[in-house]
Amino acid sequence: MSETSSEPTVTKTSYEATTVAQSGRAHLRHLLFQAGPLLALILLMAYLSFATSNFLTVDNLSNIARQSAFVAIVAVGQTFVILTGGIDLSVAAIAALSASITAVLLTQPLVLFGLDFGLLPPELAVAIGLLVGLIAGAFNGWVIATFKIPDFIATLGTMTIFRGAALLVTNGLPVPSFDAQRQLPDTLIWVGGGTLFGFPVSALLALLCGLIAWYVLRYTVLGRSIYAVGGNREAARVSGISIERTKIMTYAISGLLAAIAGIVLVGRLNSANALMAEGEELRSIASVVIGGTNLFGGEGGVLGSIVGAAIIGVLGNGLNLLDVSPFWQRIAQGFVIVVVVIFDQWRRRSMTRI
Amino acid sequence: MSEPEILLKLDQVEKRFPGVIALKSISMDLRAGEVQVLLGENGAGKSTLMKILAGEYRASAGTITVRGKEVSTLTPELAGELGIGLVHQELSLVPALSVTENIFLNRLPCDPLRRIDWRKAHDMARRALDALGVSIDPTVEVRRLEVAEQQLVEIARVLERGPRILLLDEPTSALSDGERLRLFDVIRRLKSRGVGMIYISHHLAEIPMIADRVTVLRDGVVVETLPAEKADEDTVVRMMVGRALDEQFPKQAAAIGALALAVENLASGVSLKDISFTLRRGEILGIYGLMGAGQSELAPALFGLQPIKAGGIAVDGKAVHFSYSSDAIAAGLGLISRDRRQSLVPMQPVGPNLSLSWLSRRRLLAPLDLKREREESGRYVRELRVRPSSLTHQLMFFSGGNQQKVILARWMSSGAHVLIFDEPTRGIDVGAKAEVFALMSRLVNEGAAILMISSELNELIGMADRVLVLHGGRVSAELDRDQLSQENLLRHAS
Numbered sequence: 001m002s003e004t005s006s007e008p009t010v011t012k013t014s015y016e017a018t019t020v021a022q023s024g025r026a027h028l029r030h031l032l033f034q035a036g037p038l039l040a041l042i043l044l045m046a047y048l049s050f051a052t053s054n055f056l057t058v059d060n061l062s063n064i065a066r067q068s069a070f071v072a073i074v075a076v077g078q079t080f081v082i083l084t085g086g087i088d089l090s091v092a093a094i095a096a097l098s099a100s101i102t103a104v105l106l107t108q109p110l111v112l113f114g115l116d117f118g119l120l121p122p123e124l125a126v127a128i129g130l131l132v133g134l135i136a137g138a139f140n141g142w143v144i145a146t147f148k149i150p151d152f153i154a155t156l157g158t159m160t161i162f163r164g165a166a167l168l169v170t171n172g173l174p175v176p177s178f179d180a181q182r183q184l185p186d187t188l189i190w191v192g193g194g195t196l197f198g199f200p201v202s203a204l205l206a207l208l209c210g211l212i213a214w215y216v217l218r219y220t221v222l223g224r225s226i227y228a229v230g231g232n233r234e235a236a237r238v239s240g241i242s243i244e245r246t247k248i249m250t251y252a253i254s255g256l257l258a259a260i261a262g263i264v265l266v267g268r269l270n271s272a273n274a275l276m277a278e279g280e281e282l283r284s285i286a287s288v289v290i291g292g293t294n295l296f297g298g299e300g301g302v303l304g305s306i307v308g309a310a311i312i313g314v315l316g317n318g319l320n321l322l323d324v325s326p327f328w329q330r331i332a333q334g335f336v337i338v339v340v341v342i343f344d345q346w347r348r349r350s351m352t353r354i
Numbered sequence: 355m356s357e358p359e360i361l362l363k364l365d366q367v368e369k370r371f372p373g374v375i376a377l378k379s380i381s382m383d384l385r386a387g388e389v390q391v392l393l394g395e396n397g398a399g400k401s402t403l404m405k406i407l408a409g410e411y412r413a414s415a416g417t418i419t420v421r422g423k424e425v426s427t428l429t430p431e432l433a434g435e436l437g438i439g440l441v442h443q444e445l446s447l448v449p450a451l452s453v454t455e456n457i458f459l460n461r462l463p464c465d466p467l468r469r470i471d472w473r474k475a476h477d478m479a480r481r482a483l484d485a486l487g488v489s490i491d492p493t494v495e496v497r498r499l500e501v502a503e504q505q506l507v508e509i510a511r512v513l514e515r516g517p518r519i520l521l522l523d524e525p526t527s528a529l530s531d532g533e534r535l536r537l538f539d540v541i542r543r544l545k546s547r548g549v550g551m552i553y554i555s556h557h558l559a560e561i562p563m564i565a566d567r568v569t570v571l572r573d574g575v576v577v578e579t580l581p582a583e584k585a586d587e588d589t590v591v592r593m594m595v596g597r598a599l600d601e602q603f604p605k606q607a608a609a610i611g612a613l614a615l616a617v618e619n620l621a622s623g624v625s626l627k628d629i630s631f632t633l634r635r636g637e638i639l640g641i642y643g644l645m646g647a648g649q650s651e652l653a654p655a656l657f658g659l660q661p662i663k664a665g666g667i668a669v670d671g672k673a674v675h676f677s678y679s680s681d682a683i684a685a686g687l688g689l690i691s692r693d694r695r696q697s698l699v700p701m702q703p704v705g706p707n708l709s710l711s712w713l714s715r716r717r718l719l720a721p722l723d724l725k726r727e728r729e730e731s732g733r734y735v736r737e738l739r740v741r742p743s744s745l746t747h748q749l750m751f752f753s754g755g756n757q758q759k760v761i762l763a764r765w766m767s768s769g770a771h772v773l774i775f776d777e778p779t780r781g782i783d784v785g786a787k788a789e790v791f792a793l794m795s796r797l798v799n800e801g802a803a804i805l806m807i808s809s810e811l812n813e814l815i816g817m818a819d820r821v822l823v824l825h826g827g828r829v830s831a832e833l834d835r836d837q838l839s840q841e842n843l844l845r846h847a848s
Contacts, residue, residue: 222718228710231699238659238689238697239764240680240714249718299701
C-alpha cells in the first residue's frame, strides 16, 4: 500500500538518523507481515505435497483453481467494500440472481408484458446479467449512503430481496429447465470449466479481475478515496471526497464482480438455480480477512484476498485428500479463520502504539 | 527537615516502537508530597512515559522502582495496586454510562445479594465530585456532559482510588480558569497528604502556581530537572525547543489586498444566528467567543459541512453556495479543523494525507498524480520541518504538532487562498505553535486570507489584524489590532 516507500527524505540530525535506522527493520517486518498470507499458502501447499501423493498433480491443482475462482472473484469485490469499512452480505445472492437471469435468457425466449422478444443473442444475455449485478450493487450503495443505515443490515435485507428475485426469475426451478429451447453456449462452459494454454480459464479470469482491481485501488482517485473513507470517514469528508459517491461505486463494483462470478459458476456447473452459492458471501469475507485486509477498513489489498481464497480452496482440497471427514473439515476451516484473525489483531497491535 | 520518601524512581527507561524510539534512557525520581511538572514539546515522549508508569505500555529497557521495590513488568492492575493513578489526556470514560458508573467502574458498591446499591453509589460519586468543588449530577450519562465536566469526572475517577502516585496528563486543557483553580486546590490537598504527582502541561504559567520541581523532556531524553523557582519561562522554553524561541508570534505586516471572503447575515446550526464580516487577502481575521457563542459552528458552515439557514457567502466577490466541502475547496478554501483526528487518515503516510484534497471533484477512475505527490510531500516535509522526516511512517506515529503541519501542507499544496484555522494550536506544544504562527505569517504574505478562530486570547492578540468577538451567535464587537487586549476581548464576549 505504500507506493511512496522508495525514497524517504532524510535530513541529518541525530534524532532522524536513529529513526531511519530503525525504519529499515520496521520495513522488513512490514514486508513479512504483508507476505504472511502468501507464506502460509506456500507452507500449506508444501506440506500437502509431502503428506499426500496426489496433491501436487496438474489435475488436482487445476481443480482447486477452478473451484476457488468463484470465491476469489467475489472476494475481489468484497475487498473494495471492506476497505471502505463496509460489508456486503448480498454478494452470493447477487451472483445467484445474475446467474439465474443470464441462464434463463440464454435458454428461453424473453417474454415481457406479453411481448415476445424471442431468444436473445447470448452476448446480450450475459451483458444483461452483468448489468443486473452492477445495478443491484449500486442499489446497495445508494440505500446505505442515502438513508445512512449500517452496511451490515442493509445488505442483509437486500440479500433476501435478491434471492427472492432469483426465485421469481427461475420459478424456483433449475435452469436450463426440461423445456429449454437452447442449451447453454459452449463458450460459457469453456469459461467455467475449460483451459487456456493449460490453465483453467475461470482462474485466469479471477486473476485478471484481481489485477484490474489492484490497479484501480492503487493508482486511481477512486482507490485512494476508498482507503480514505475507510481510514477516516470524517477526514475524507473534510477533504472534499464524496462519501456517497465512493460508497455507491464500491458496492456497484462488488455487485458487478459477484455477477461475473455467478455467470462463471453457471458455466462450471452447466446449470443455474436461485439458491446456488449459498453461504459463499461468508467465504468471500473470510478470504478478504485471511488475506490481511482490516475488517474495519482503510488497510489491506485485493491480492491478499485472492491468496485468501486460494488458502480456503487448498485447505478444503487438502483435508479431502487427507481423508478427513466433511464434518471435521468444517471445524478445521472455522478454526483457520479464527486463528488468522487472532494473528491479524496481534500483528496490528504490534504495528501501532496501542 | 527529614528527606522525603522517594515514591518512584526511573533508571534508564527506554521505549521503542516499530521504527520510532519514543524514549531513550529516562532517569528521574518523584518524591512524596511533591508536584513535578513534566514539560516537553509534542512528541518529546511525555504521554508515552505516563503510559509506561500506568502499566499501559511496557518499557523496552531500564528499571522502574516504586516505593523501594523494583517492578519488572508493570501491568495496569499492578500499577493500580501500587497506588499509581493516571488521568488520561484523551478521556478514557465510557460515554453511554452514568457518571457514577464511570467513577466506580468495576467497583460499584453492592448489597449482600450482590445487587448494586445505587443510592450508595450515587452518594459516593456525589461526594467524590464535591471534593473537586463541582456539582455534576452523578446519574447523568457521561456523553451528555461538556468536555470540561467529563475531564473532571475522569479526575474524580482516578482520585477515588486513593493513589499515592498521581499522574496528570494535561488535566487542565479543557478546564475553565475557575475549574482549574479548584483542581489546584485539590492538588495542594493531596500534596499535604504526601501524594507525589507528575503533572504534564503546556501552560507554562501554571509552573509557579503548583510546581515544586520541573523536568524537561526533549526527543525522548531528560534535558534537566530543576527546582520550580529556577524554571522561568525563557529557560524552560529554551530547554524544550533546544534553541531560543526568539519570537512566539512572528507577526509581520502584510500588504492588504483584494476582498477574499464576504459573509453576510450568516445563520447556521443551533448557535450561529447572524454574522457578517469581510476578509481581505493578506489579512488575519480573528474570531473570538466564549463557549456556545457560535464560533464552533462557523467553520463547518463556511466550508459546506453543515447547511446554512440564512445569509450569504461570497468568495473573491462572487456569491457562492457550498453544498459540500468539495465546492468550498474548488472555490479556494481550506480548513484546518478543530479536531486534528478528523482530518487525518492515521494508517497512511504523509503523501496520501497531503494529496487527499486533490481528489476532490476528480473523476473516480482518473489516475493519481503520484509523481507530484512524492515531490510535494518531500518538499513540504523539508520546508515545514516535519518530524520524523519520513515519507513512509504512518501518520499515527507523528506527534500532534507534526500532524498539524501535514494538514497545513495539504491546503498549501491544494492552492487554497482562504484558510480557516479552527483552534489551530489546540493540544500542540510551544515550539510547534510558533511554527504554525510563522506559517500563518508566511501565508498571508504570499497573499492568502486567514480566518483564525481561537479561544486563546494571547494568540489572537499576537496574530490577528482584527478580531470579531461573538456573543450569542452574533457579532458583539469588531476590534482593530491596536484595540486588542485580554480585557477588551473578554468584556465584549461576555
